[in-house]
Amino acid sequence: MAIDTLSLSRQFPRWRLRWERLRGNILLVVVMAVLLAMIVIPIGRLLINSFLEGHPALPEGWTLQNYTTAFGMPLFYQALATTLVLATIGTAITVVIAVLFAWLIERTDMPCRNLAWALILIPMAIPGVLFALGWALLLSPKTGAMNVFLRDVFALFGVEITEGPINIYSIGGLIFLDGLRGVTTVFLMVVGAFRMMDPSLEEAARVSKAGTVATFFRVTLPALSPAILAAAMYSFISSMESFEAPLAIGLPANIFVLSTLIYFTTRIQAPLDYGLAAVFGVSYMILMVFLLIWYRRAVRNSERFATVSGKGFRPRIVSIGQWRYPALALFVVYFLFAVAAPFCVLLWTSLLPGYRVPSIDAIRLITLDNYREIFATDRVFEVIWNTLVLMVVAATATMVLAFLASWIIVRAPVRGRGLLDGLMFVPHAIPGIVIALALIMAFLTPPLRYTGLYGTMGILVIGLVIAYISFGTRLMNSAIMQVHKELEQAAYVSGASTAKTLFFITLPLLFPAFAAGWIWVAVHALRAFSIPLMLSSKNNEVFAVLLWEFWENGTASLASGLGVLLIIALIPLSLLMRRFIVQVSGQQG
């Protein structure tokens, strides 16, 4: 807060004035510098490295070779095409399922609607990597539990096959996983619109001679199409960035998407090629920035055309008659696929000495040995400690930075706040894998090399802070707008400095939003996968990375055990997080 008064300018020479002004703004200057450094240096490094030959730490000179190689590689185009196809079809499936359930659960007399409302949130608690591993256990062509079951059923009809019938390690498998995966998010994005929609729009259709079905397709869906479209675009963007299923399911089948291509180029192939990966990263990032700008435009346009007003209408329930039970059955099938089946197979696997197809015989073999073995590993406590530290530090750092950034954006009378607003939106557009890649390059080269953070928990924290700061800032922006300016001004006129005002007046007033954001980041940090995996070394392994290591080493039972523990920890945390976030955004209207 710069308050230079007239008397000040009369008494002091010019340099003194400048200094006073800078001193008054020191907090802002530092915060802006940190944010800039955190976002601009890694991205800059990524760009520079795409023009360098050799290892980032030992560059061998400038070149355009990386670009010519990348753009001459059929694999690059294949990965790009696969990413787009996957995201398009996956999103289509997601949106159909999510919109149908949003309508059924919010607006019809389907039985058990309240229970369904709670159950549809559970997939949030299952990290993408476990979802993919669960389905790998269910549908791997030879030993997948569900495949064995299907083969038995076929055998009853005299059809004998030794493999399949379904192979999850395929593009179809990836689409299936992606389609199921996004349902909860899209559901949550559209269900509010279903609830808030003016019910007389539908009633007007009914008295205008339209039946239930015609009303749904001609009025309800089109009237909600702005909200549905926004959710679909959001889901498309998330699918474009997905990494877990393509890693667990796609790579074994030689199916690449952009994110796994980068992982492969920097972590698996020999020799590793950072220059090439940087080109992939830059292209991927530019693509995502355009997608996100397109998304923001669309959302802003759709807000102008509001069909959904904020008035508290009494939701009117549509009777779907004899379709009530088929609708419920459909939901049960969804829940089985999205939660129950993958979780059960992980639980089953974790209780047996080695993977076995579920059967009555195998029940005799059930033991807790895997869990004993997990806790007998020396590393496991270190890993748990690392994970907890990551959660707490990343959540605190993200939210404090987000709070300060938001305060500057909303309140501070300084130039460059518009720039900061734009800057805070950038990380949202960068896929986690690219953030990690950029950080690797930035911390292998000066100036950040001297921090010595490469390969430590520090770099992990920075990665997650970058990944989540856009969300945190958006949350805090709207919260700060709710705090009346005069509450802060009263503190200034009482003689408090900017920093004191911020931490003793503004922050306590915002505490609910701050806490909600903190929990959100902590939960996401607990299940984060792509960034910790990309940045992992011996010293900074976290839970999800250890789990993946077990899986890669062929010890599926141990991986499943860790997975079950992780899910059990995540279920209450995710529900808690959801409640906090709803409360906060509810308060903000």
Place this chain on the structure above:
Amino acid sequence: MEVEVRGLTKTFATSQGHVTALEKLSFDIRPGEFYTLLGPSGCGKSTTLRCIAGLERPDGGEIVLGGRTVVGPGVWMAPNERPIGMVFQSYAIWPHMTVFRNVEFPLRQTRSWVNKTERRKRVMEALSLVQMAEFADRPAPFLSGGQQQRVALARALVSRPEVLLLDEPLSNLDAKLREELRIEIKELTSRLGITAIYVTHDQIEALAMSDRIAVMHRGANPSGRFAERYLPAAGEQLCRRLRRTGERLRGYCWA
């Protein structure tokens, strides 16, 4: 078309228990009549209208439209099967369609399908009735409140219903516009010879437009449920006041 409402009862289940909105309500409306339900907010006017439209399912009683029972013991006719048109308080103009499309909608439904040339003719006819013909191609969000109300009226009339239901159609408009539209609606309905049921809480509006007025009153006893019937005392008091203010009222009160 004649409208008979017999012993209509409707209870809502809410989180705080049951709310009885209507209890044994009965009245008759003669064909072609402009009939107004007048009463304070929350007395059950909208619920009555919504039961007639089929948007609400009553718990008891029956409703007969033109000799045909549309709801009663063991009988249920969906809203889209009833010979009605309705104008909502919020206008309920579909924002994703043009004015023309909005009005055309009832004629595109299977129950009231009309072929394309005829449809065009009837939509434009309905729009001219409410003086909105030149706005036919305008997207619905670009209309003022009064214009939206006119479109809503055209949409309610285009399928040539026998009964027109209007739920406080003017309450969201400013005073001048309200007066203007009041006259227009009244003229239009008498010209078309349609039976109109009009809901309002505004006495002046009721007096200016109606052939007959029914005064509804909600008397809640301390338990929050309805007293036996609509309170006679309060009803009569209001009627007396109405007689004093409205000179040529062919008033009719039930209590």
